[in-house]
Amino acid sequence: MKTVSEKIKVDRLDGKLGMAHFYVAFIALAIGGLAGLLQTLVRSGKLVLPAGIGYYQILTVHGVVLGLVLTTFFIMGFQLVAVSRTAGTFTSKQRMAGWIGFWTMTIGTFMAAVMILLNEASVLYTFYAPLQAHALFYLGLTFVIVGSWIDGAVIISAYAAWRKRNPGKPSPLLTFMSLVNTLMWIIATIGVAATVLLQLLPWSLGLVDRVDVAISRTLFWYFGHPLVYFWLLPAYMAWYVVIPKIIGGKIFSDSLARLTFILFLLFSIPVGFHHQLMEPGIDPAWKFFQVILTFMVIIPSLMTAFSLFATFETYGRSKGATGLFGWMKKLPWGDARFVVPFIGMLSFIPAGAGGIINASNQMNQVVHNTIWVTGHFHLTVATAVILTFFGISYWLIPHLTGRTFTKAMNKLAIIQGVFWAIGMTFMSGAMHAAGLLGAPRRSSFSEYGGAAQAAEWIPYQVAQGVGGTILFVGIILILYIFINLAFFAPKGEEEFPIGEAADESEKAPMVLENWKLWIGIAVLLILFAYTIPFVDMIQNAPIGSKGYKLW
Amino acid sequence: MHIHKYEKIWLIFGTATLLVFLSVVGVSAFYLGNQPPSCMATVDPEKVDTLAPFNKPGLNKVEGKEWDYELVFVASAFNYTPGEVEVPLGAKVKVIATTKDVIHGFSVAGTNINMMLTPGYISEYLTTFDKTGEFLILCNEYCGAGHHMMTSKIKVVE
Incomplete structure (x- = not known):
């Protein structure tokens, strides 16, 4: 017997908008995955790229x-369909705006991609000045950001409309979460938009001669850290709301989620200095202050870990599990929609621990810009987040395409997850180990x-090549599954799983939807963490830098 | 908002651990002086070669300071000056470095010396070389096509 909520489908036209986003995402996965494979092989010392293709060009492709x-x-794409599913079908105006956002992002992506392929922008995805890429590269990235703002506006407008229709009620959980991530994204991207539009674009067009490097980096990292939470929060949406439904359990607590x-x-944004701990021009007291704010996210992380495992245990016990860990056996280990994101959750344990080390002020000195850091974010974004995105795709793509x-x-999807886990253990493990010995990241x-020290790193680089190769098999598998689900799987109905709260009677406090309050606090924290050091940086600025094209 | 009893215990324990951790990091930074390199001095990157101390790269003995030597490095795409330097064992050294062009890294493998060289700024780090041997200096911030060829060497000798 199906409940009403299981039968609700995302509107067909909204689904098309979502699918358009997913096509681009999976094409990007194919290209970026191939670039990643080539990097690990080059770095193992076993491969030289043909036709004069540069390692750093490939690396830029991979990162961007x-x-x-x-x-x-x-x-x-995911947030749009999640909002359409939980807050109601978009109006035609909203949907039109969604398409404008999509095409703006796509055109921007195309512009940046062409410049990278022409070797006019081998500046990596962080594009640190004074390395100077072609103006069209910066303009393309601007389009990607602006397009994402238009998509974000659709989410905000759909949320506002729902609240208007349902006065005094807390919004649907997935809509609420999509909104928070969108707000965070908009506040954060102001930083990167500022450096690109006010500094890098005029400079690359020759309108100004020089650029202030420290300010550009600071604006970039004001964006660069919330960027990683922008990746993580959609995975959390699936962990909090979707996974409980898939296993047959309940959401542990709607309000705490x-x-x-x-x-x-509040705590994702005013923390960018922990990426700049090793650089001059920032007072160490301000660095330490932002380190403290960085660590505040440990609290919601602990809450998340507790909630997830509470859901799992409660479900297992409701099925008659006994003993301390008996509930583990009751989980649906044959269901890829659960198992693949679960592998991601497990990887987040060492990933989070590594993150604590990275952000630990002076401890950062041991690992900064070593390949340890690369190992770290391949556990966070390239395992925990991406495996969850794959897990979402396994029900969302067929849901939207009317297949099963x-x-x-x-x-095959479970095999894919296992390949990923094995490949990443080799690659990320070897990266962490070599990084502790001093091997740098982002180097051919x-x-x-x-040097004798550098010779010690080579066996680890070979292990990275082995891991990278296994991961590439994983990429081929996921692309095969995606194409199947998009075009070839049998027609049918696939559920969009939305969990229900364990205690339906407990209404989420409305203060959690008071955006003036939360955005206000977020802005105050940002102003507090950044104003003085930023003004210092402007007042004591050295002469700016001319552009260099050193590739 | 209801919070489960076990979750309260979990969060109190977690937050307490966090406070202890941050206190340790803070005491190390502010009381023991283990701050990350955060020099505030600036320099004109195009005139580096003519300005002290960068007009005399290498190991220079100094008097009347907290440290015995100043080890001066100038980075530019894709090399460091000096390309090799000897340091006496046990010397207390202030490493002073900057870049003439783009951002470079300055990492000495096997030590805690690891800092960014931002154009226009001087980077400094105070350290004691208490192990003999050869230590590889390398650039760990992407700076262009020859980034991975950018090295130097510190020989710590008795």
Whole structure:
């Protein structure tokens, strides 16, 4: 017997808008994944790229296409359909705006991609000045951001309309969460938009001669850290709301889930200095202050871990499990929609621990810009987040295309998850180990003039190549499954799983929807953390830098 | 908003651990002086070669300071000056470095010396070399096509 909520489908036209985002996301995965494979092989010392293709060109492709394009398109697509599903079908105006957002992002992606392929923008996805890319690269990235704002406006407008129709009621949980992530994204991207539009674009067009590097970096990292939470929060949406329904359990607490998201909104942004701990021009007291704020996200992270495992245990015990860990056996280990994101959750435990080390003020000195950091974010975004996105795709793509996720595909999806786990253990593990020995990130194969220390790193680089190859098999598998679910799987109905709260009678406090309050606090924290050091940076600025094209 | 008893215990324990952790990091930074490199001094990147101390790269003995030597490095795409330097064992050294062009890294493998070189700024770090051997200096911030070829060497000798 199906309940009413299981029969609710995302409107067909809204679904098309979502699918458009997913096509771009998975094309990006294919291109970026191939680039990643090539990087690990080059760095193992076993491969030289043909036809004069540069390692750093490939590395730029990998970072831009996976870190910026895949994530932004998937997340915006997912949030749009999640809002359409839980707050009601979009109006035709909203849907039109969604398409404008989509095409703006797509055109921007195309512009940036062409410049990278022409080798006019081998500046990596962080594009640190004074390396100077072609103006069209910066303009393309601006379009991606602006397009995402238009998508975001659709989410905000749908939320506002729902609240108007349902006065005094807390919004649907997935809509609430999508809104929080969108608000965080908009506040954060103001930083990168400012450096691109006010500094880098005029400078690359030759309108101004020089650029202030420290200010540009600071604006970038004001955006760069919330960026990683922008990736993570959609995974949390699936963990909090979707996974409980898939396993047959309940959401542990609706209110605490909302509170968690509010805490991420407050503490994700005023923390960019922990990416700049090793650089001059910032007073160490301000660095330490932002380190403290960085660590505040540990509280919502602990709340999330508790909630998830409470859901799992409560469900297992309701099925008669006994003993301390008996409930583990009751979980649906044959269901890829659960197992694949679960692998992601597990990877988040070492990933989170590594993150604490990275942000620990002076401890950062041991690992900063070593390949340890690369190992770290391949556990966070490239395992915990991406496996959850794959897990979402397994029900969302067929839901939107009117097809089903067959048993055969389910099996393949679990195999995919296992390949990912094994490949990443090799690759990320070897990266962490080599990083502790001092091996740098973002560097082509080098023997460093025959240094004995550098020779120790090479076996780890070979292990990274092995891991990268296994991961690429995983990429081929997920692309195969995606194409099946989009075009070939048998027609049918696939559920959009939305969990219900364990205690339906407990209404979420309305203060959690008071955006003047939360945005106000977020802005105050940002002003407090940034104003003085930023003004210092402007007042004591050295002469700016001319542009360099050193690739 | 109802919070489960076990969750309260979990959060109190977690937050208490966090406070202890942050106190340790803070005491290390502000009381023991283990701050990350955060020099506030600036320099004109195009005139680096003519300005002290960068007009004399290498190891320079100094008097009347908290440290015995100043080890001066100038970075530019894609090399460091000096390309190799000897440091006596046990020397208390202030490493002073800057860049003439783009952002570079300055990482000494096997030590805690790891800092960014931002154009226009001077980077400093105070350290004691208490192990003999050869230590590889490398650039760990992408700076262009020759980034991975950018190295130097510190030989700590008795």
